[in-house]
Amino acid sequence: MFPFSIAKLIFTTNLFGHFNEFYSIFAEVLCDLGLEYEINNLNTHIKKRHSLEDIKIIIKRNKFSVKKIIQENYVMRFVDGNSFFNHYFIKLAFLQDWKEIINEDNWNNVFFNLENRLNDIASKKGEIVFNVPMAYIECEK
Numbered sequence: 001m002f003p004f005s006i007a008k009l010i011f012t013t014n015l016f017g018h019f020n021e022f023y024s025i026f027a028e029v030l031c032d033l034g035l036e037y038e039i040n041n042l043n044t045h046i047k048k049r050h051s052l053e054d055i056k057i058i059i060k061r062n063k064f065s066v067k068k069i070i071q072e073n074y075v076m077r078f079v080d081g082n083s084f085f086n087h088y089f090i091k092l093a094f095l096q097d098w099k100e101i102i103n104e105d106n107w108n109n110v111f112f113n114l115e116n117r118l119n120d121i122a123s124k125k126g127e128i129v130f131n132v133p134m135a136y137i138e139c140e141k
Contacts, residue, residue, distance in 0.1 A: 007141040009064055014074075015133040016049045019094075022130050025121075026098075029113045033106070041101040052135055064139035074132040081118030084128060085111070 023046055030039045050058070052071065059066055078084040085095070102110050122128050 007064075009059075009139040009141070010137070012134060012136045013055065014049065015071075015135055016047075016051045016054075018049060018132040019130050021128075025117050026114060029110060029117060030102075033109065033113065035102070035106060035110070038102050038106070038110070045097060045101055055135065055137065059137070059139050062141075064141045066137065067140055068136075068138040070136040072134050072136075074134050076130045076132060078118075078122070078128040078130075080122040080128065081115035084118055085115060 023042065027039060027042055030042060052069070056066060078087065084090060099107060118128050
């Protein structure tokens with residue numbers, strides 16, 4: 001064992017509040033379609049994302065100390081709903097979790113309505129804008 005060994009943990013994460021604009025639209029669509037069970041699933045999904053304070057507690061619980069935090073808001077812009085749902089990162093990191101919120105029998109209807117709602121917003125505003133609060137965190141042990 002080295003006398004001066006230090007463990008470092010460095011990561012970035014999106015924080016609670018990411019895609020608030022999208023999740024509001026998602027909830028409206030589910031409500032309009034009368035999908036109460038799915039609304040509860042959506043709320044549970046949204047609550048899974050941690051706040052910065054929650055993350056600090058987890059870090060300390062694991063015996064790391066926070067050395068540096070940089071918080072920023074990342075803005076994702078899309079030309080319409082189709083470009084949003086077909087974006088590589090959306091497909092990679094989010095789409096499957098969103099599908100798990102909804103009963104498979106309702107997928108087509110929900111996502112058709114979501115895409116149309118996003119398209120309506122894009123046609124009125126010229127784009128769709130989603131905010132993603134982010135944190136870069138450096139820790140040591």
